[in-house]
Amino acid sequence: MPLELIDTKFENDLDALLHFQDVLLKAVEGARDDELNREFQVLRKMMLADSTYKQAIPPFVRRYRDLGSLWPAFKSFSPQWEPRRVEVRKQFEPALKIAERAELFVTNELGASGYDSTAWTGVSTPTDRIKAVKTLIPVTLLAIEQLIASLEAPNHNGAPPLDGAKEAIEQLRALHSALGKLLAAADEGKIFDTLNDGLATEVARYAKRAAKALRDDPIPYAFSAMILAVMSACGFGNIAGWLAGVAINMKRK
Structure with a gap:
């Protein structure tokens, strides 16, 4: 099932995945409020339930169920927050590329962008x-x-x-x-x-x-x-x- 069909606030799969990445980018800086943790758990469940993305999501997302348990993994990336952000983006790339290809296909099928910019x-x-x-x-x-x-x-x-x-x-x-x-x-x-x-x-x-x-x-x-x-x-x-x-x-x- 496409990610956007599970939570209608997202425009498409790419939007949902980028929001998930945003949640983790905030978490690597130390954010730990209940709402952020809830978003992580919901989005993690969405990704694991979707066969399109299940194997492409970052290993640390599959392994840990909440943001509190993720902290040791983040610290293992680097003692500084900016390299942690870089690593999160790097590990999200496989799933994002899948979603980008899907969005590009839909855009071209609808005729909105059939040209090279x-x-x-x-x-x-x-x-x-x-x-x-x-x-x-x-x-x-x-x-x-x-x-x-x-x-x-x-x-x-x-x-x-x-x-x-x-x-x-x-x-x-x-x-x-x-x-x-x-x-x-x-x-x-x-x-x-x-x-x-x-x-x-x-x-x-x-x-x-x-x-x-x-x-x-x-x-x-x-x-x-x-x-x-x-x-x-x-x-x-x-x-x-x-x-x-x-x-x-x-x-x-």
Whole structure:
């Protein structure tokens, strides 16, 4: 049974798996609240019950039933939290690749993305991608900062931000952090190692979830589309095709 059919808050298998990875990335930093542990247990059960992913999930997920028992495994990865995060992403790659292939197949079958984005982004070589990241990501970071500031500003009637705005702000902050790491990796000449650790997929997910949360607010939604377009020009996967849906939904009065 597909993962998204078990918990309808997920758009698809890839979304569910990336959320599971997020839970573990928080856990490697020491987070241990009851809600996080419950999410781990539910998502672990989902993955073990799905024959598509059962053999691809990280061994430590199969072995341990809760976050408390996982702590020794995390410490065995490294005494520092950042190498632990890298290891979690690395071990999730096999399952994520399966889900990415499935999502790409569905997208192509629906006709949303039957083309190579390099034909219009100009990002066709590793050198081009590094140049695009170092040139456009700073612009994207500034755009995200301005969008967050706009969403956090008090409404004209003093009312708090809507639920959609709160979700968008959370995803935009995560996106800003992930893009900052990519930019730092590009400056250090290590961007392809970072991309291979799954950060690019994580970045794409944050961007798409932020845009989805803003779809009922025309101006921020259009601004989020611009952010997605700039990221597509940097060569991020699963962004170009998704922009088609954004463009369609922007046709509003």
